[in-house]
Amino acid sequence: MKLLIFRTILIYLCVLFAMRLMGKRQLGELQPEELVSTILISNLASISIESEEVPVTASLIPLFLIAALELLGSILSFRSQKFFNFMSGRPKTVILNGQIDQSALRTLRLTTADLMEALRGKDVFDPRDVSYAIVETNGNLSVALRPEKETATLSDLGLKVQRAQATIPFVVDGQVLDENLHHCGKDHAWLERTAQANTLLMEEILLLVGNDTEDYFLLKKENRRKDSSLGKETS
Secondary structure, rough: OOOHHHHHHHHHHHHHHHHHHHHHHOOOOOHHHHHHHHHHHHHHHHEEEEEEEOOOHHHHHHHHHHHHHHHHHHHHHOOOHHHHHHOOOOEEEEOOEEOOHHHHHHHHOHHHHHHHHHHHHHOOOOOOEEEEEEEEEEOOEEEEOHHOOOOOOOOOOOOOOOOOOOEEEEEOOOOOOHHHHOOOOOOOOHHHHHHHHHHOOOEEEOOOOOOOOEEEEEEEEOOOOHHHHHHHHHH
């Protein structure tokens, strides 16, 4: 039993290291070759965990070989567009000026229902509103609307706003995010004043978000003990 636990932990750490070695793309949408590598690595990892008779090296050596091949493929794809196209394919335009390219859909083996579902995921319900739509190499659909169908921006309306940074979290589950705090020019003294203004302790704050202005949003943690006792009384 102890040997099984040790082998599982070892394989887990090695797989984690191999995935980190292959880069951040493995954590997002997968290219075809990345998906193949991920499936093979998971299968190799399970061999040594399930069968104690198989040496750990029987999984580790192929595991790191696959990781090395994936890393090499990423380098070659970066340096050669032809190699990238060979490994991952090319983006394909499926809508142009509101017209659906049916031959492109057949090439990609996509149904019209698949396309409409992907458009709805982009908040587009009428293909005629689309200037062009492209199926990326990772399977995602990128959509550009016709100019008259795009949402008007403040610059389009000739309006000016006071520049402010995006709203970011300062406190999450009672934990202070110092880097975000300093990024917006604030400090712990500001946090303490904000907490006192809301008659709260720092550990009672579930979420506090804000920016470089004095505007902020604060959410208090629920009192679980109180809620549970109220539930017992009502029952």
